[in-house]
Amino acid sequence: MGIKWVLHWQPNAGTTINSQILNEACQCAESINGVKEGRWKATLNFYRPILRDQASAAEFPRELLGISVPEQPNKYYFVVRGQKIVLEAEQTIQTIMEKLQSYKARLALNFEGSQYQLGDFQLRVGKVLLPNESLRGIVMEMEYLPISSVDKSRQIMEEFFDIWQEALSKRSLPGHFIHVEPNFTDYGLSDKYTPQHTAVQYSTVMHQLIATAQAGQAVRN
Template structure:
């Protein structure tokens, strides 16, 4: 499948994300003659175990992430970050977990916005919102290079595209920038050929960064 990078908006110190930044980023994509193709949505859920007997606590992962991706509607991705494990399951696993009541959803975040086509690239720009809330938590961008699925072969093309993109965005003098933090996929047992599991791991990394950013802002306040 095509390779993609998942980036998050890193606000400048002392600033926060707001909907005006999303509007500016969207306008920047459209200034590249990006063709709007419709909406997209991914969801990350943070699960905690419901342990009835403390003696069993060591048998359960302390927490894990569940990720629903728009390109794989029949799949659900589970990530245990401490052990560097990523699993692909049938989407029905969510109902099974609910019935078993072994894990409880603590927090869910929606990543949603618009999708654009720019030649061989597909861009998705989206807000990060808690479920049932309009309280903006962050901004994400997916950059997908459609012709290639090898991460190493596509790296130079992706870096060149991002250089052009960052230059265009910098002209708008926004209080921050998009960051790409590539996880160590090998730690998760993932190879060079790109898969949806790579995307899930990237979203887990982005979520960790978003939480760290929110905590840093709260600490300053």
């Protein structure tokens, strides 16, 4: 695989996220010669430990994120942000966890949208949904296929992102995409990009989305 950036939509103060912004972002991808290649989907689960004895609470991470990504359908990734741990497991681990009753999925976020090819780049633009609920956010995966080095790809990723931002700015939308790069070395990850890097980025984006939603709620109150 190449190198990915996972970005999220940051609305301007006092504005909300809506499907029109997502539609405009998809149209923007096509306006810079992106060829639509179909749909994509990723899922993130927020787990909490099932504690039979409060005395054992310290033994379990309070927050465990489980992530599945389309390029590795048989794998499942766990991120423990507090301890800076990322793990790869088989997809069947979810069934094992249910049977062991060690952790329970408290919240699921679905990321789904359209995929576009732009030369050596792939763009995936999609919405963030809670089950049976309305739009909660917008995310974008930006992937450069020829390089798998986080460091060596940074300049070309920044240049492509500038082109994207310039094209999107012409649409006068109430916000912008931002990229918050985690410190991958904190998680023991090397410069060579892997799906574990993607999992860490999604966990970062989830926390950014929660912070954005909380800030919006505070403004409305």
